[in-house]
Amino acid sequence: MGSIARSASESFDVMIVGAGLSGINSAYRIQTELPGYSYTVLESRDAVGGTWDLFRYPGIRSDSDLHTFGFPWRPWTEHKAIAEGDAIRNYIRESAEEFGIDKKIRFGNKMLSADWSTEEQNWNILVDSNGEEKIYKARFIIFSTGYYDYNEPLKTTIPGIENFKGTRIHPQFWPEDLDYANKKIIIIGSGATAVTLLPILAQTAKHVTMLQRSPTYILSRPSVDPIGSFIRKIFPSWLASRLVRCKFLVLPFLFSQFCSAFPEAARRTLHKRMQAELPPSMSIDPDFNPRYYPWQQRLCVCPDGDFYESIRNGTSDVVTDTIKRVTDTGIETTGGKVIDADIIITATGLKMLLAGGATLSRDGTPLSLPSTFAWKSTMLSDVPNAALVIGYANASWTLGADAAAKLVTRLLKYMRKNNFSSAVPRVPDVDMRKQQLLDLNSTYVERAKGDLPSAGDRKPWLPRRNYFVDFWGAAYGDLTAGLEFSSAADDAASKKVI
Known part of the structure; x- marks a missing residue:
């Protein structure tokens, strides 16, 4: 002791x-x-x-x-x-x-x-x-x-990250005074944090790129549940809260069981939903087609489809590639793409x-x-x-x-x-x-x-x-x-x- x-x-x-x-x-x-x-x-x-x-x-x-x-x-x-x-x-x-x-x-x-x-x-x-x-x-x-x-966040090796002359941030330690208006931003990562950051930053940034090594499933859901709102209108509050909770207990559970029992069908279902959210000219390949089945990793949720809306608006994009090196002004990928940035956010995990x-x-x-x-x-x-x-x-x-x-x-x-x-x-x-x-x-x-x-x-x-x-x-x-x-x-x- x-x-x-x-x-x-x-x-x-x-x-x-x-x-x-x-x-x-x-x-x-x-x-x-x-x-x-x-x-x-x-x-x-x-x-x-x-x-x-x-x-x-x-x-x-x-x-x-x-x-x-x-x-x-x-x-x-x-x-x-x-x-x-x-x-x-x-x-x-x-x-x-x-x-x-x-x-x-x-x-x-x-x-x-x-x-x-x-x-x-x-x-x-x-x-x-x-x-x-x-x-x-x-x-x-x-x-x-x-x-x-x-x-301490999860340590990850990003070749040449020390070369970058702009601002580097890990979401776990976000500076309160950061001004990202009209800035070019790269978010490294594809998990829930990256999916959350992209649409909100894209509202005021010049452009936001989510650079991912591999895609994830991103499921659009309404932030206000219409069924729950209907239940609250017709039942007293004490009963409505219990019914709404039961609904959210049962339906996601059934969906996760469906994903486990029928992984190919679950993949096709999510692909269809994701494709419907993307611009008509954009395919789910390669940026929205994960290598794993649904629920082998957590699904990412975007309320009211805000992630896809920023993609459709052209204020953000997704790049699937690995990092060749970080330069003083951005990132070069192994696929030959050069992405300029004022800010790099390392949303690489916990x-x-x-x-x-x-x-x-x-x-x-x-x-x-x-x-x-x-x-x-x-x-x-x-x-x-x-x-x-x-x-x-x-x-x-x-x-x-x-x-x-x-x-x-x-x-x-x-x-x-x-x-x-x-x-x-x-x-x-x-x-x-x-x-x-x-x-x-x-x-x-x-x-x-x-x-x-x-x-x-x-x-x-x-x-x-x-x-x-x-x-x-x-x-x-x-x-x-x-x-x-x-x-x-x-x-x-x-x-x-x-």
Whole structure:
């Protein structure tokens, strides 16, 4: 834990790390399901919101509908299903304030390390509290820290990028005072960030080019759902919000299942929709014809077809090629194209990071998260009393986060009822085939394979793929398979025998 002066430690039943969507949801579930339990939320930054407070690039918005991306216990009531960053940030903050969760948040507190003490049956947590090191104790930790590094983006090699004389920007660190009016802009990347940036920048820039190594599926959806608007007109608000949420739960799920079961048909369907959005003279080849099937990587959403509208207006274009070199005034591609630029935006992905980068250990022995398996996509093998909140690759992240929170509260109730002080997942003594925890082949996921826990090929180690199955399992499924329980009394007895 390091040599620091250890003042009297504060102790909690549950420590939640992170005050973003997942953290606020975890806090609500703890205080609602376990009202007698003490908890606090550690937040390294100075505001609620996590990703939605950190990212401030122009046009930032969700790529999931807010009816399922929002909290089930505080329904999203705005008409826009695809919402802007400001609206999401305010929604998270207001939700925390309405239920008193904001009073439990300790801002400027970054977890540095956590050591599980078998003797004490709790975690000893070292925290940087606004520049001062503090020790907290907690019986259970919930890591609601998201899945990427807030301080460092994904490193990528761009030949000659140091030659560029203009402005270079990574969206994760967007400068507030950037003036891009009447500028020539190149966005390197083809993911959700690039698809979001292009249409908003094209409104005032001279021209915007999205330079991609390979295409992605870009699906146009109305920002205001017409069916949801109709439901709100004929049903009372409490019922309408539930019906709209159900609609957004069921239809996207059926679509993702369709994509999985009939990949060629799904590809043709999306090709047809994308072709209809493009100018009549433009083919989907090569710039809009991905090499992979739908949902092998996340689909990109553009509300009201704004991405395609900027293409049709001629204020932006897409180039599919690799970079030969960056010059002082732009980029030369391997295909021989020269693209001039005043600004280059490297929307090349996120660096994955779990548990906020904190170092975990058990009785002073370091724990290696990449060597672990995920129990019900929530707890990690050989790591006692800790949950890692993981969402979905093919649905709203919050759905998976809530399934995890429900599972944790149910587990804590079970432990209380049976006087257990700890629960630790144990991998069975069989050859279990590893699977990816996040079922995507996106570049940032592929590059992080060696840094992530694994899923297994059998229950309860399977990856998270189906919200309805996970929700049922969290509420009613087996809580003991794959878990080893112990109590402080058991541990004391074993030490006495030894």
